Amino acid sequence: xxxxxxxxxxxxxxxxxxxxxxxxxxxxxxxxxxxxxxxxxxxxxxxxxxxxxxxxxxxxxxxxxxxxxxxxxxxxxxxxxxxxxxxxxxxxxxxxxxxxxxxxxxxxxxxxxxxxxxxxxxxxxxxxxxxxxxxxxxxxxxxxxxxxxxxxxxxxxxxxxxxxxxxxxxxxxxxxxxxxxxxxxxxxxxxxxxxxxxxxxxxxxxxxxxxxxxxxxxxxxxxxxxxxxxxxxxxxxxxxxxxxxxxxxxxxxxxxxxxxxxxxxxxxxxxxxxxxxxxxxxxxxxxxxxxxxxxxxxxxxxxxxxxxxxxxxxxxxxxxxxxxxxxxxxxxxxxxxxxxxxxxxxxxxxxxxxxx
Amino acid sequence: xxxxxxxxxxxxxxxxxxxxxxxxxxxxxxxxxxxxxxxxxxxxxxxxxxxxxxxxxxxxxxxxxxxxxxxxxxxx
Numbered sequence: 172x173x174x175x176x177x178x179x180x181x182x183x184x185x186x187x188x189x190x191x192x193x194x195x196x197x198x199x200x201x202x203x204x205x206x207x208x209x210x211x212x213x214x215x216x217x218x219x220x221x222x223x224x225x226x227x228x229x230x231x232x233x234x235x236x237x238x239x240x241x242x243x244x245x246x247x248x249x250x251x252x253x254x255x256x257x258x259x260x261x262x263x264x265x266x267x268x269x270x271x272x273x274x275x276x277x278x279x280x281x282x283x284x285x286x287x288x289x290x291x292x293x294x295x296x297x298x299x300x301x302x303x304x305x306x307x308x309x310x311x312x313x314x315x316x317x318x319x320x321x322x323x324x325x326x327x328x329x330x331x332x333x334x335x336x337x338x339x340x341x342x343x344x345x346x347x348x349x350x351x352x353x354x355x356x357x358x359x360x361x362x363x364x365x366x367x368x369x370x371x372x373x374x375x376x377x378x379x380x381x382x383x384x385x386x387x388x389x390x391x392x393x394x395x396x397x398x399x400x401x402x403x404x405x406x407x408x409x410x411x412x413x414x415x416x417x418x419x420x421x422x423x424x425x426x427x428x429x430x431x432x433x434x435x436x437x438x439x440x441x442x443x444x445x446x447x448x449x450x451x452x453x454x455x456x457x458x459x460x461x462x463x464x465x466x467x468x469x470x471x472x473x474x475x476x477x478x479x480x481x482x483x484x485x486x487x488x489x490x491x492x493x494x495x496x497x498x499x500x501x502x503x504x505x506x507x508x509x510x511x512x513x514x515x516x517x518x519x520x521x522x523x524x525x526x527x
Numbered sequence: 528x529x530x531x532x533x534x535x536x537x538x539x540x541x542x543x544x545x546x547x548x549x550x551x552x553x554x555x556x557x558x559x560x561x562x563x564x565x566x567x568x569x570x571x572x573x574x575x576x577x578x579x580x581x582x583x584x585x586x587x588x589x590x591x592x593x594x595x596x597x598x599x600x601x602x603x
Contacts, residue, residue, distance in 0.1 A: 222575060256535055260566050261575035499566065 181425045189421025190414065193463065200362035200375060201288035206410075208355050209284050210402030212247050215348075215394060221247060222258075225275065226266040237267035241275035242310035245282035255279050260499055269321065274314030276496065277512065281487030282306050285409070286459055288363045290482070293466045296365060298475070305519045306483055313511045320507055343389045351385040354378055409459055416460030420467045432471040439476030439524030444517040447477035451485035452493075452513065461485045476524015484516040528558040530602075533569045533579040539592055540578040546592070547580070550599050558602075 192198075224240040241262065255276065263272035282303070291299035361374035386395055436443040447468075456464055465482050469475075488509070497505040530547060534540020544562050551558050563569060572581060576590025580601070587601050 257566060257569055257577050258575050260570055264570060265573070 182422050185425050186418045186422035190418045193417045198292050200371060201292045204359040204362050205285050205288045206405050207402050208359055209405055211355055211398050214398040214401040225262050225271055237271040238274055238311050238314060241271040242278045242307045244275060245278040246284045270314040270318030273317045274310040277313050277487045278310035286462060288359055289459060289462045291363045293462055301523060302482055309483060309515045309519060312515050316511045317508060321504060347389045351389055354381040354385055358382060412457045413459045417463040420463045424467050427471060429471050432468060432473055436473045436477040439474045441521060443477045444480040444520045447481040448484045448513050448516045451481040452488055453490060474524055475527045476520050479523040480516050480520025483519055484512060488512055529583050530558050530560045531581040532562045533572060533574055534577045536564055543578040543592055546598055550602050
């Protein structure tokens, strides 16, 4: 009885400690601006602007551009899993083809703007940047591998391109948009930068004033309103889940034997990376929650190599996603997709583990 | 008036259908509402982002939930 109470007390303390750690200025200063930036991307950049580049594959240059946008689109648009499917099917059958569609399928949910600053503040800036670059390369690699494995059988004449509705005429110059988004991005970078708290606050304050100034000068009240609306939606959707995930990861940490994690994934070996990548596929964590989970594994002694494999694979795919994708592409292709994703994830993590 | 809601069955798509029904009832409009779940059919409209709203064959909304006011204005 006393032992049970002891364990529960230990779990609760660990859970609360972890939660407090995430609610410090350090984490909030990078996460809050990231929410605003995601909100701004969603409210102020028409999706048609992004997707028109994935609508055409005539010529290798256009194909390259399609791959590039497919692999980075996740940064700019936050798509919920229900929107991924028609987009995937659309890029495949009407747009740039199978490869870019697969790249998008991985990158859309897998590469999010929000997770990068969070990863940076928890696992280090270098780790976060390398992870971002690796996942972009991975998206393209999986796309190309899939296209080479399965010849695209869609009749080119059915590739009509696609309409994204009317493009709204822009009321500001590109230069003005760039100013606004740069100032907003700088808030996030300043909030993530590894500098002292005073300097950080000063920089965040300065860039916030700049952002507010550009926002008020160049954007209408309606646009600013929908920006705040989108930001609020993101916070409402993701923040409670994140806090819950953080608390839960702290809660279970005392229950996981450190020796077990260290012995299975403490070294950078192909086996260790495979185990952590497979875990990433099977385990489903809501967006952003994979980061505190990774943090927990690291504290329990996981090597950065397997940790990278896990983080590359986890957000991109879960069994749930694979099952849904399976309804559009044949099981053979789903299996190949899972295989390539795991292989590239394991390999990328392994290479990172060697050089770290 | 022929109204089609295109969606894969995701929460936002179902919400759009509910919003359309509410608006129709509110104004007593004569409308025929169908919800299209089939992905191939959705694609045949050249729609990539769901939820989408098609009124009399014209794509009015794609990829987002409209505000109530915007939707009412659209349907009237």
